[in-house]
Every structure is written in structure tokens, then in C-alpha cells.
Amino acid sequence: VDKTLVKYRSVEIGIVKEISFNESHEQIIVTLEIEREMERLLKPDTLFWVVKPRVGAGGISGIGTLLSGAYLELSAGIEDGLKTEFIGLESPPVTPQNAPGVHLTLTSIGGKPIEVGSPVVHRGFKVGKVESFEYDTQERVISYGVFIAAPYDSLVTDNTIFWNAGGLSVTANAEGIKVDMAGLESLLIGGVEFDVLENQPLGARAENGQQFALYDSRDGIEKNRVYKFYEYLVLVDDSVGGLYAGAPVEYQGIRIGTVEKPYLKLDAHLEGIENIQADPRIPVLVHIEPGRVFENPNADLQGFISEIEGGMLIGLAAAIESANLLTGSLKVTLKYGSDPISEIERYGPYKVIPTRRAGVAAITDQVQNLLAILNSLPLDQTVDQANTAIGTANSTLATLEGTLKEFEKTLQGIQPSSAAYESLNASVEELRIMLKNLQPVIQDISNRPNSVIFGKPVIADEEPQVRK
Amino acid sequence: MLARFSILLLALSLAACSSSRSMIPQTKIYVLDSDLIASTDKQNATKVMLSRISIADYLDSQNLMIRKQGNEVSFARYHQWAERLPSLIHRSLMASLNRTNDSVLFVDQCDACAQIAVHIDHFYPNYEGDVVLAGIFEVLSSTGHAQQSQPFLLKQTQTSDGYTASVALMIKLLDLLGGEIAEVLVTGD
Numbered sequence: 001v002d003k004t005l006v007k008y009r010s011v012e013i014g015i016v017k018e019i020s021f022n023e024s025h026e027q028i029i030v031t032l033e034i035e036r037e038m039e040r041l042l043k044p045d046t047l048f049w050v051v052k053p054r055v056g057a058g059g060i061s062g063i064g065t066l067l068s069g070a071y072l073e074l075s076a077g078i079e080d081g082l083k084t085e086f087i088g089l090e091s092p093p094v095t096p097q098n099a100p101g102v103h104l105t106l107t108s109i110g111g112k113p114i115e116v117g118s119p120v121v122h123r124g125f126k127v128g129k130v131e132s133f134e135y136d137t138q139e140r141v142i143s144y145g146v147f148i149a150a151p152y153d154s155l156v157t158d159n160t161i162f163w164n165a166g167g168l169s170v171t172a173n174a175e176g177i178k179v180d181m182a183g184l185e186s187l188l189i190g191g192v193e194f195d196v197l198e199n200q201p202l203g204a205r206a207e208n209g210q211q212f213a214l215y216d217s218r219d220g221i222e223k224n225r226v227y228k229f230y231e232y233l234v235l236v237d238d239s240v241g242g243l244y245a246g247a248p249v250e251y252q253g254i255r256i257g258t259v260e261k262p263y264l265k266l267d268a269h270l271e272g273i274e275n276i277q278a279d280p281r282i283p284v285l286v287h288i289e290p291g292r293v294f295e296n297p298n299a300d301l302q303g304f305i306s307e308i309e310g311g312m313l314i315g316l317a318a319a320i321e322s323a324n325l326l327t328g329s330l331k332v333t334l335k336y337g338s339d340p341i342s343e344i345e346r347y348g349p350y351k352v353i354p355t356r357r358a359g360v361a362a363i364t365d366q367v368q369n370l371l372a373i374l375n376s377l378p379l380d381q382t383v384d385q386a387n388t389a390i391g392t393a394n395s396t397l398a399t400l401e402g403t404l405k406e407f408e409k410t411l412q413g414i415q416p417s418s419a420a421y422e423s424l425n426a427s428v429e430e431l432r433i434m435l436k437n438l439q440p441v442i443q444d445i446s447n448r449p450n451s452v453i454f455g456k457p458v459i460a461d462e463e464p465q466v467r468k
Numbered sequence: 469m470l471a472r473f474s475i476l477l478l479a480l481s482l483a484a485c486s487s488s489r490s491m492i493p494q495t496k497i498y499v500l501d502s503d504l505i506a507s508t509d510k511q512n513a514t515k516v517m518l519s520r521i522s523i524a525d526y527l528d529s530q531n532l533m534i535r536k537q538g539n540e541v542s543f544a545r546y547h548q549w550a551e552r553l554p555s556l557i558h559r560s561l562m563a564s565l566n567r568t569n570d571s572v573l574f575v576d577q578c579d580a581c582a583q584i585a586v587h588i589d590h591f592y593p594n595y596e597g598d599v600v601l602a603g604i605f606e607v608l609s610s611t612g613h614a615q616q617s618q619p620f621l622l623k624q625t626q627t628s629d630g631y632t633a634s635v636a637l638m639i640k641l642l643d644l645l646g647g648e649i650a651e652v653l654v655t656g657d
Contacts, residue, residue, distance in 0.1 A: 433552065437530055440543070458492050461544035464534050464634045466626050467597030 005071040006032050007051075013038040016072065030088070032072065042084060045077030049089040094131040100150035101128065102206060106192065108142045108214035112164050119191045120146050121165060127152035130192060144214060146192060156210075157196065158203030163215040165193035193218070201295070229257065229287035230305050233264075233350040234318045234332060236282045238357070243320060243330040249286050251334040256292055259332060261285040270348030283347060284320075286332055309351070314340050317356040495546045498532065498635045500560040500642060513573035516653065518565065519583040519608065521558045527591055528553060532631050535594040547631045557588065560639060564646025572653060582615075583608040584649060591641075593634035597626045601641035605649055618652055620645060 006014035014034035022029055034042065052070040072088075078098045094117055095101070120128035128148035135142050148156055192214065196202055206212075240262050249257030264283045266276055276283070288308060290301035308316070317338035323331035338356045345352040413420050444451055527533075532547040549556060565574040565584075574584070588603035600623055607616040622644050624637040 429552075433530065436528075460493055461546050461631075462534060462536075462542050463544070463547075463630045464593035464599075464626055465595075465597055465629050 004069070006034060007071055007073050008038065008041060008076065013041070013074075014072075030072075039082065041074060041076040042082055043077030044079045044081050044083045046083065046086060047075040047077070047089055047093055048072055048086050049074075049092045051092070094129045095147040095149070099147070100153075102148050102150075102153035102156060102208050102210075103131070104146050104148065104156065104206060105209065105211045106144040106146055106162050106214035107211060108144065108164070108216075112216070114144055114164065114192060120148060121191055121193045122152060122155055122195060125152075127155070144192070154205060156194065156206040158206065159196050159201060160194050160203075160206065160212065161197055161215065162192055162194045162212050163218050165191045165218075227287075227289035227291040228301060229260075229289045231260070231350060232286050232288060233347045233352045234284040234286055234320075234355055235279070235345075235347065235352055236284055236320055236355060237280070238320060240282050240284060240320060240330070242322075242328045243284065243332075247323065247329065247331050249288065249318075249332045249334070254293060256290070256334070257286055257288040257332075259284060260287050270350075272346070273348040283350075284332065285350070286318075286353070308334075309344060311336065312341065312344055312354055317354040319356045493546045495548060496631065497548055497550045498631070499550045500556040500635065500639050502560060502563060502639050502643065513571055515573050515575055515578045515581045517578050517581045517583045518558065518562050518574050518576065519585050521554045521561065521586050521588070523554055523557070523588045523591065527588065532634070533592050534634075535592050535600075537595050541592070544631065553591075557586075557591075557642065560642045561586065561646055561649075564643040565650055567643075568647045569650040569654065572650065580610040582610060582653075583612070584653075586645075586649075591638065593626065593631075593637075598623045599626060599634050599637035599641060601638070601645060605645075605652075607652065616652065618648070620648055622648075 001016055001019055004016040005012050006016070014032050016030055017033045018029075018031035020029050020031075021027065049072070050070055051073045073092065075093060076098070114130055114133065116130055116132060118130040119126045120130065128146055130144055131147050132145040133142060134145075146162075243259060243262040245259055245261055247259040247262070248255045249259060262284055264270070264276065264285060268276055270276065273279075288305065290304035293304070294301070311334075315336045315338045316334055317336075318332050318334050320330050321333045323329045334353070335356070338354060341354055345354070412418060415421060526541070529543060530548050530552075531543040531545065532549065533541050533543045535541050562574055562576070565572075575581075584605060585608060586603065586605040588601065590600045590602040593599045600621075602619075602621040604617060604619045606614050606618075609615055622641045624640055626633050626637060
């Protein structure tokens, strides 16, 4: 009393005049004397707190009061009016009362806790603070009040995504190990980071008090992002073992939805379906989420759904296929190629996506068809005929072999090295010599035909002579 | 009268036949084998095959011939070879080769042997009194590839008349050819 000062922006404006208890002794009533000219600071939303040494997640504050002593500080409000009774704060407000910026509410369903005073970061740059948190026991969600200081409040738009950036994340993949953290402060005391996802339009600037979802991590954004959906049923004949809620619904490898429930409970009450157990098909509830395939979240999602339903009439059908061979998990895939239908079946309140057999079931069908074809073939008769043909071929081959041997002997007889060939050759040579020898006789007869009867005069041979 | 004339005509014909038969010279048959014996018992001798003898077509006659002035040749009627001339030459040359070289055994057939092939273009007595032997011989590898070709021209002058003297000189010329072939085989030149 008469010692503890009241300050506004470190300037003395008053002093504590009296300290007492209320009637129930549960509250401390501190009476202050404020300078008259400072009366305008006493607005209905003015805040008072005690400045003293504090050690918190945000660091150490109020060290100076160790020497000067504790004092009361106020943050002037902006509302109209005059108020003289206030409830003091347990701790100073995180952000000044009329600081320029935007106040937002982030809702989270769990994950790492965030302390009051934790930084709000945008691309590594601290732009705000977490002001408060509150746990709603009815909805079972945590709400965080955050403040983004100007001029950075313009960065927050309708398409901004917030995520818990506290701690660090370690990712190991084929490219190596990646460690991410928002900063040392976030590493130690947690924090929130925000940005607009790549290829997403910014959208309109966020307004004061606007609500956003707080995702557990950057990686969890795509997984847990909430899209607008349209519900359908897929009636499956095969096993759904390995199909879990959250499994993807894909078209040509592109995710377009999510499995909401791998099977409806047997006692589910569906309008128009009296006894779900009577149908042997297993109803799988899926959400078709057109927003997954559009960059602009304001695109015509209904048009996409119309396309899907039109496709069902001309052969688009769903099947349960393997998503991961190691874990055995399943997924729902949509593909064209089935028989067209005249209208979309309904199952209670749900439209039914036609089903087709795929994966092991389709292979089984094909194998069964092939076995049926093979079974119908007259294999016994064919084998008998083949045996008869083989027997005939064997005897024919034996005969042919004997013929070839005889032919070989014949060929040997007329080869150049054979006696017959040499004999023939010699005979031809003798005939040639004889003809050559006959040639002069024939020439003589030709010259003197009468020499056949009268002969020709005998003339002695001209013989070689010694050189003269 | 007519019968007598016929008998007289027949008798004259027969007389003419008998007198003409008595004027036909006797045919002489010749070979080219030398009297000298060639040794074929050679220890560790290299075998060489005398593969083939080829002669010019005009020489391949059973009748001996003489080359007259210019390019005229005359074949004898009554002087003949006992065999085909290539066979006679082959046998005579083989004997000559085996006589002249003790380190090489010349044979008719052998596997993977060097070979000698001889081609004769001129082998006859001429009007100048010389006997000529000319042609070319080849030394072939065991695979039949020609390694060396050597032409030859050999002459001997007759010292007496007649084909008998000519044949004797032809034998001598073949002997000389055998010597030339052996020398080429040994020296490689």
C-alpha cells in the first residue's frame, strides 16, 4: 500500500492505496488511485496484471522487479465507456490489447500440445503467438487462440493451412534422412506454422475470429484433410479383410475418395432395408471427395459427381484390390470396362457403385473358364489318334532308314573313288583314243573313198634324220 | 570267154593283194622306260608324290610324230607307243627322279605329301635332227597349293636316223628333266 505503483507502458500513472479481502475471503481486492488525466485508460476491456519475475516457456520476464519491486501494469482497452472495477489477470496477456493484427481460432483433435506463448511461424519467420487454449469436453477438441501481428496478418487467407510445428520431424526415404523443425523456440516449447499449399489459390483475407483446423503435422495435412464428400455404397461379394477405414478410393491411380466404413454393421438401420443380413453382399461405405482432384476448392464438385454417375451407367465399376502386398491392405479402385447398366442401384439411402471382380478373383474366374474349356476337349480321342499316328510314323521311319542305306550303297558305287567309276572312266578314255586313232582313217576314206576297195599306196613313214 | 576273163581278173586282184601285203612296213611299238633301275628302298626319305603328267592334246596320240619345217607335223603310221604317252612319261620320269635323289622317295600316292605336277607342251624329234622336251613343272604343297613353277626346255641332237634313235633321246631327256626337278626340290630354286 502506497508503495506498489501502477504503470502504463512503464510510466507511473497511479499507486495501490488499499489491499483487502472480500467477504468470503476468496478474492483479494486491490484499490488503486489513478491520476485523473489517465482516467481515459479505464475502459471496459482494459486489463490489469502484476508484473513480477516470471519464468515460463516463453522465457524469463520481470527481472527488473527484483530491484524495483513488483508493480501493476495495465493494457488499455478500446471499447467505449468507463469502468472502475476489474479482474486482474494471473499472467500478462500474450499480446497487447489493441495490437494491430488478427486474432484466429485453431481447432485440433489431438496431437502434440502447444503452450500459450508459443510462436506462430510463417516460413521460419515468427509472425505471431499462441494466446490461449481451451478444451471443449463436449466436442472433444482443443481450441487455440492465436494472434498474427500486422502486417503479417495479410498472409492468412481462406486457404491457409495451420499445422503443429513443435518438435522436429524425421523422414527417412530412398533419398536419405530429412530432419525438419520450425526453429529452436518451436523445438523447445512447440509452435504453429502456417502457409498456403502449393498450387492452391490464396483466397480471401482471413477475418478476426475466423476458425481454422490445426493439423498434427505438415505431412498429415493431405492425409487428414477434410474434403466435401458424397456417400456411396459398394456391395462386395469377396472378402474385405484388409480393407480399413481411411483406405483410398482411386481411379486410374488417382485418389478420389476414402473408405469411410469397410462394412456396415449388421444391425445398421437403413431406410428401405429391413434386414441387412439377408443380402450376402458386404456393403462398403465410401466417400467420393471431388475436392481432391481440383486445385480450386470452389470448383464445380457436383459436376464431377454427375460425371462419375454417368460413368457408372456405361461401365464404370468398383473393385477391391490389393494396396500393399506386404501388409495385405486393400483399396477400392474404379475402372471402366464392365457391362453397362440401365440405372444406378440403390441400397437404402445410398447409391450403389457397380462392382467388378479384380485381382485374385478375376484370375480365379479366368482359370476356371480355361479349365472348363480344357475339360470339354476330347483329349482321350486325340491322344489315341496321336498314338496311332506315332506308331505308323515309327514303322515308316524304319522303312525309310532301310531305303536310305540302300541308296547310300548305290551312291558309293558311283563315287569317283569307286571301281565302277574308274572302270567307266577308263572305258570312256579308251573310246576316245580309239576315235582319235580312227580319225586319220576316216579322213583318208573321205579323201579317197576308193581306198576302201583298192587300198592306198603304202608309203613309208618319214623318220627323223641326223642333222646335216 | 567271160568266165575266163573273170577268173583272170580275180587272180590278178589276189596277186595285187598279196604283193601289196608284202610291201607294208612292220609297225614298231615303243616305250620310254630306261634300262637303268631306280632304287625305291630309301630309309627315312621324304615322300613326294608325282601327281599328274599332262601333255598337249596334239601329243596325245598313239602314233609317234615328227615336227617338220614351219608348223607342220607328221604322224607316223608304223611307229606307235605301247601305251598312252602320259603313262609312259609318268613311269619314266618317276624312275628318273628316284635315281637322282636318295633323300626323297617319289611315289604315285601318298597322304599329306608335297606334289610335283608336270605339263609337257613339246616332246618330239624335229626336222633339224633334234629331239625337244619343253613344258613346265610345279611344286605343290601337301594341300595342293602351288609353291613354285619352273619352265624347262631340253634338247638332244640325234646321232643316228630313225624313230628308234629319237625315242632313246626322249628317254634321256626325261632323265635330264628328273634331274632338274630333283635339284629344284633340294635347293628350292
